[in-house]
Amino acid sequence: xxxxxxxxxxxxxxxxxxxxxxxxxxxxxxxxEGRVAGNDMLQSWMIEQAGGKxxxxxxxxxxxxxxGVEKVFEWNPEFLFCTGSTGLDYSPExxxxxxxxxxxxxxxxxxxxxxxxxxxxxxIPGISACxxxxxxxxxxxxxxxxxxxLQNEIDEYYTFMFGKTFTPDYLGYDLENE
Numbered sequence: 001x002x003x004x005x006x007x008x009x010x011x012x013x014x015x016x017x018x019x020x021x022x023x024x025x026x027x028x029x030x031x032x033e034g035r036v037a038g039n040d041m042l043q044s045w046m047i048e049q050a051g052g053k054x055x056x057x058x059x060x061x062x063x064x065x066x067x068g069v070e071k072v073f074e075w076n077p078e079f080l081f082c083t084g085s086t087g088l089d090y091s092p093e094x095x096x097x098x099x100x101x102x103x104x105x106x107x108x109x110x111x112x113x114x115x116x117x118x119x120x121x122x123x124i125p126g127i128s129a130c131x132x133x134x135x136x137x138x139x140x141x142x143x144x145x146x147x148x149x150l151q152n153e154i155d156e157y158y159t160f161m162f163g164k165t166f167t168p169d170y171l172g173y174d175l176e177n178e
Contacts, residue, residue, distance in 0.1 A: 003160060007130040007153075008049070011137060014144055015051035024140050026052035026079035026106075027072070028115070028123065031086040033095075034068040043083070043123050050136035051144075052079065073103055079140055080106035084117030084172070085124045113139050118172025131157050135173070147175040 028043040029036050037043035038059020047054045055075035058065055080095075082088060092112040101107045115123040115132050122132030131154055138150040155165045168174055 004127060004130055007134075011049055011130075011133055014137065014141075015049070018051050018141055018144055022141075023051060023053055024078040025055045025076075026081060026136070026140060027055050027075060027077045028081040028083060029072070030064045030083050032066075032089050034070075034072060035064050035066050036072070037083075038063060038065045042125050042129060043081075046123070046129060046133045046136055047081070050133050050140060052136065052140050069100075076103075076105050078105045078109065079111045079113070079136075080104065081123075081136060081139075082112065082114045083123055084115040085121035088114075111139070116171055116173040119166070119170065127161065128157070138175075151175055 026047045027036055028047065036056050038061075039054060039056045040059040041062050041064070044054040044056055044059070055077045056065075056067075057075075058067060082092060092114060095101045095112055096107055096110060098107075106112055113135075115121075115135060117123065120128050122128050122135060134145065134150055134153050137145045138147065151168075154171070158165050168176075
């Protein structure tokens with residue numbers, strides 16, 4: 001509990017330094033195009049904790065909601081995160097190449113990211129959600145939370161939880177080719 005509270009406080013301290021006019025909009029898409037984390041889900045909360053403004057305005061009962069692609073286009077997030085904890089019927093590369101999706105700011109700016117989950121899902125309820133929140137913070141605000149800082153936190157987390165670190169390839173992320 002102390003570890004989680006300390007990391008949440010650290011994230012909050014970083015986010016407090018980000019001027020309001022620099023805050024970006026974001027959402028997290030589920031396993032299907034047009035399926036999103038409702039505004040009452042952990043994933044939307046993670047976006048908010050990481051300093052983003054979650055564009056999803058719907059949600060109840062902490063469930064994924066099917067809003068359709070048109071609604072995603074209407075919300076027009078600057079960052080689009082995709083769950084890594086379930087199989088996707090689309091790919092970020094496919095969205096980036098799809099002319100219809102080019103209307104979305106996140107696509108135009110190539111700000112589409114899958115939350116790592118190859119071994120340990122960072123976007124589901126649990127301690128690793130702290131790392132997922134830091135991942136979002138880094139992606140949205142790299143000038144405030146660098147790849148090096150994120151890597152240090154990832155290594156600290158796995159050392160604390162499992163007594164060892166794991167390679168980025170093993171965990172399913174790449175901070176070097178950003």
